[in-house]
Amino acid sequence: MAIDRLDGRLIELLAEEPRIGVLEASRRLGVARGTVQARLDRLQAQGVIRGFGPDVDPAALGYPVTAFATLEIKQGQGADVRTHLATVPEVLELHTTTGHGDMLCRLVARSNADLQRVIDRVVGFDGIVRASTAIVMENAVPLRIIPLVKQAAEDPFRP
Amino acid sequence: MAIDRLDGRLIELLAEEPRIGVLEASRRLGVARGTVQARLDRLQAQGVIRGFGPDVDPAALGYPVTAFATLEIKQGQGADVRTHLATVPEVLELHTTTGHGDMLCRLVARSNADLQRVIDRVVGFDGIVRASTAIVMENAVPLRIIPLVKQAAEDPFRP
DNA sequence: GCATTTACTGGGCAAGGTGTATAGCGATAG
DNA sequence: CTATCGCTATACACCTTGCCCAGTAAATGC
Numbered sequence: 001m002a003i004d005r006l007d008g009r010l011i012e013l014l015a016e017e018p019r020i021g022v023l024e025a026s027r028r029l030g031v032a033r034g035t036v037q038a039r040l041d042r043l044q045a046q047g048v049i050r051g052f053g054p055d056v057d058p059a060a061l062g063y064p065v066t067a068f069a070t071l072e073i074k075q076g077q078g079a080d081v082r083t084h085l086a087t088v089p090e091v092l093e094l095h096t097t098t099g100h101g102d103m104l105c106r107l108v109a110r111s112n113a114d115l116q117r118v119i120d121r122v123v124g125f126d127g128i129v130r131a132s133t134a135i136v137m138e139n140a141v142p143l144r145i146i147p148l149v150k151q152a153a154e155d156p157f158r159p
Numbered sequence: 160m161a162i163d164r165l166d167g168r169l170i171e172l173l174a175e176e177p178r179i180g181v182l183e184a185s186r187r188l189g190v191a192r193g194t195v196q197a198r199l200d201r202l203q204a205q206g207v208i209r210g211f212g213p214d215v216d217p218a219a220l221g222y223p224v225t226a227f228a229t230l231e232i233k234q235g236q237g238a239d240v241r242t243h244l245a246t247v248p249e250v251l252e253l254h255t256t257t258g259h260g261d262m263l264c265r266l267v268a269r270s271n272a273d274l275q276r277v278i279d280r281v282v283g284f285d286g287i288v289r290a291s292t293a294i295v296m297e298n299a300v301p302l303r304i305i306p307l308v309k310q311a312a313e314d315p316f317r318p
Numbered sequence: 319g320c321a322t323t324t325a326c327t328g329g330g331c332a333a334g335g336t337g338t339a340t341a342g343c344g345a346t347a348g
Numbered sequence: 349c350t351a352t353c354g355c356t357a358t359a360c361a362c363c364t365t366g367c368c369c370a371g372t373a374a375a376t377g378c
Contacts, residue, residue, distance in 0.1 A: 002221055011213055018211040023364055032327045037366085048219040052177040056171055056304045057208040061311040062161055068227075068256065068263055070293075082299040089310045094300035095228065097293035104227055104293060105300070108307065134256035134263060135231075140241040141253035141264070145215045148267065151248045152220040183337055191356045293326090 003048060006031070008153025010039055011049070017128045017147055018052065063090070063108040065115050066136040069122060073101035075126025090118045107133075162207060165190070167312025169198055170208070174305055175284025177211065222233050222249070222267040225295040228281060232260035243284045249277045266292075 003011075006029065013025055020093065022040065025054060026033040043049045064124070075079050086092045093106040107122065109115035115135070123131045162170075165188065181199065185192040191285055202208045217225070232240050238259060244250045244264060252265040266281065268274035274294070280292045 011215060015212045018213070018223045021364060033330085033365095035326055038325075046219055047216055050214040050216050052213055053174045054177070054211055055208050056170060056308060057206055058304065058307060060207040061204055061307060064309065066254070068254070073167070086300055089306035090299060092297075092302075092304065092307065093302045095225070095295045096297040097295055099293060102293065103299070104295075105190060106302075125361095134257055134258060134301045135261075136254045136262065138255040139253075140255055140262070141245055141250060143265075144215065144297055145251065146223065147248035148217060148220060148251065150224075180335060192336095193357085197354080292377055 003043070003149070003153050004154050006035075006038055007043060007048075008149050010036065011043070012146055012150050014052075020144040058092070058108045063110055065109040065112060066139070067109070067119075067133050068108045068136070069105050069107055069119065069127050069131050069133045071103040071105065071123070072099075073103055074129050075101060077101075078103075081125060081127045084127075085122060085157045088118070088121055090121065124154055162202070162308070162312050164312050165194075166198055166202060166207075167308050170202070170308050171261065171305055173211075189230045201286050214265070217251070217267045222269055224265045224268040224271060225298070226268070226274055226278075226292050227262050227295070228262065228266055228278065228290050230262040230282070230287050231258075231289040232262060233262060233286045236260075237262075240284060240286045243286075244281060246278055254317065 009029055013020070013028055020028070022036050023033055026036040029036065040049070044051075055075065058064075065100075071081070075120065078096065082094065084094075085094050085103075090107050090109060091105050092108060096102075097106045098106050105122070107115070107118055109118045112135070118133070119133060122128075168188055169184065172179070172187055178318060179187070181195050182192050185195040188195065199208070203210075203264065215224075230240070240262065241253065243256075244253050244262075250264050251265050251267060254263045255261075256263050264281070266274070266277055269275045271294070274292075278290070279290060281287075
């Protein structure tokens, strides 16, 4: 279930240089090609690696503004709100969190003015009681996974 | 600067089936291989596509618990806090947001009990005045980008 | 202790993709 | 009108991939 050091090194290598193939990876890691192939298959089968989708930057697409909105949902309206938010392209992510029917969503917009339009569209829905928005000024730590992978590879067991 | 429909279709195709190569993509899109190659190079040069890093699932790594923590930072301590949080593997993401020195970070942990350890480590730092945590119960909309790509491809111009 | 299973190595082979380059063509900009 | 740009189409050498097999070492089961 857990990953070992070789898995960890493989993931790190793929994260640093996604263009390299199985053969090149095997050379870098000092193992046989079949081993890398088997590890990769296993990691994907286990769901550790979901895929290798392109990492698209919303800012480069014309959406440089990011914000997080906390939404308070009317009891029993959760499913409807989820369905509604799923139809808004600017909603990149939505989580149900602890709290009285609270949700947290990540938004992007073309500008601060445009963010108002997005928020109006998001909260202009019946099940939403209240919303508070925090605009991102700086992405101090961009979404990362490697440090966690390293830790998981070093601590093979958990109690 | 903006992307056109072909770019959009290419990104969608790569998101759906990351394993296909340039040649196969050109067949699916009905264009010449050189075109796909040129588009890909341009998208990467422009920063629209940052890369093709492996998409690792923290849950499969043994960290099934996700939480968001809002941190209130003492004036002038922002840089120190950023440095501190960058050293914590369980901090997957950190944003500086609007508000009185507020930050928002995404955390993962091995269990709810383990989350306490992570939070202690995160907030056990001088510059942090106050912290409030929301545990994710359900990831209603997983991080996605395709709907936004489609919209950006269809609306080539912005005022 | 012995047999079985599993993981890794090292090799080989055919098929096909990649990187790179070139020439032609139509549309657009100056 | 001419230069430029993006796309098509084609070519070629090189290399990777997918798949196969045999041998070995370590872990597992009896």
